[in-house]
Amino acid sequence: xxxxxxxxxxxxxxxxxxxxxxxxxxxxxxxxxxxxxxxxxxxxxxxxxxxxxxxxxxxxxxxxxxxxxxxxxxxxxxxxxxxxxxxxxxxxxxxxxxxxxxxxxxxxxx
Amino acid sequence: xxxxxxxxxxxxxxxxxxxxxxxxxxxxxxxxxxxxxxxxxxxxxxxxxxxxxxxxxxxxxxxxxxxxxxxxxxxxxxxxxxxxxxxxxxxxxxxxxxxxxxxxxxxxxxxxxxx
Numbered sequence: 001x002x003x004x005x006x007x008x009x010x011x012x013x014x015x016x017x018x019x020x021x022x023x024x025x026x027x028x029x030x031x032x033x034x035x036x037x038x039x040x041x042x043x044x045x046x047x048x049x050x051x052x053x054x055x056x057x058x059x060x061x062x063x064x065x066x067x068x069x070x071x072x073x074x075x076x077x078x079x080x081x082x083x084x085x086x087x088x089x090x091x092x093x094x095x096x097x098x099x100x101x102x103x104x105x106x107x108x109x110x
Numbered sequence: 111x112x113x114x115x116x117x118x119x120x121x122x123x124x125x126x127x128x129x130x131x132x133x134x135x136x137x138x139x140x141x142x143x144x145x146x147x148x149x150x151x152x153x154x155x156x157x158x159x160x161x162x163x164x165x166x167x168x169x170x171x172x173x174x175x176x177x178x179x180x181x182x183x184x185x186x187x188x189x190x191x192x193x194x195x196x197x198x199x200x201x202x203x204x205x206x207x208x209x210x211x212x213x214x215x216x217x218x219x220x221x222x223x224x225x
Contacts, residue, residue, distance in 0.1 A: 100152030
């Protein structure tokens with residue numbers, strides 16, 4: 001069975017500080033990993049996916065198969081980054097739907 | 111263009127009642143998904159439609175839950191004999207085709223409260 005673990009319910013940092021939101025997964029096959037974000041009073045939206053290898057809003061995430069991790073990082077947090085972040089996994093070898101972690105609330109203070 | 115819409119935004123019902131939750135996907139999206147998000151949890155997959163048929167209903171928790179998509183567009187999630195444990199936000203998402211290689215776009219959700 002596939003599982004996604006986000007160990008932190010809440011991460012509070014000051015503006016300009018580095019941010020790392022942790023995500024670990026459990027899956028025996030070849031997974032695809034995603035980060036979704038939900039800003040206050042907005043709907044859940046895709047932030048980035050590991051296969052794109054791109055930086056979105058200054059965030060990056062690298063899939064580490066050895067450590068089964070997909071941590072989300074940003075070198076300098078901004079107040080507008082405050083939101084709920086969800087890590088999600090999908091079976092990369094065939095079709096399947098998303099398995100989400102419980103989410104981490106990021107609060108960036110001025 | 112318009113995104114995924116869900117109605118109602120809030121639904122309060124009594125234990126034992128029947129409820130229907132509606133989802134309007136993005137026009138042209140053939141794939142539609144239902145998720146349930148309980149308090150403090152991430153979204154949990156319920157069912158996935160490709161066109162009119164349910165391609166994967168493995169996430170439905172029991173036979174009180176049922177979903178339809180008769181014309182391959184709007185979908186209705188139906189819950190019979192509601193229980194307090196059914197209280198959650200029900201999310202709908204759609205994608206251009208199947209889940210593989212296609213981004214899922216989420217609706218705002220329906221908050222269901224069972225008293």
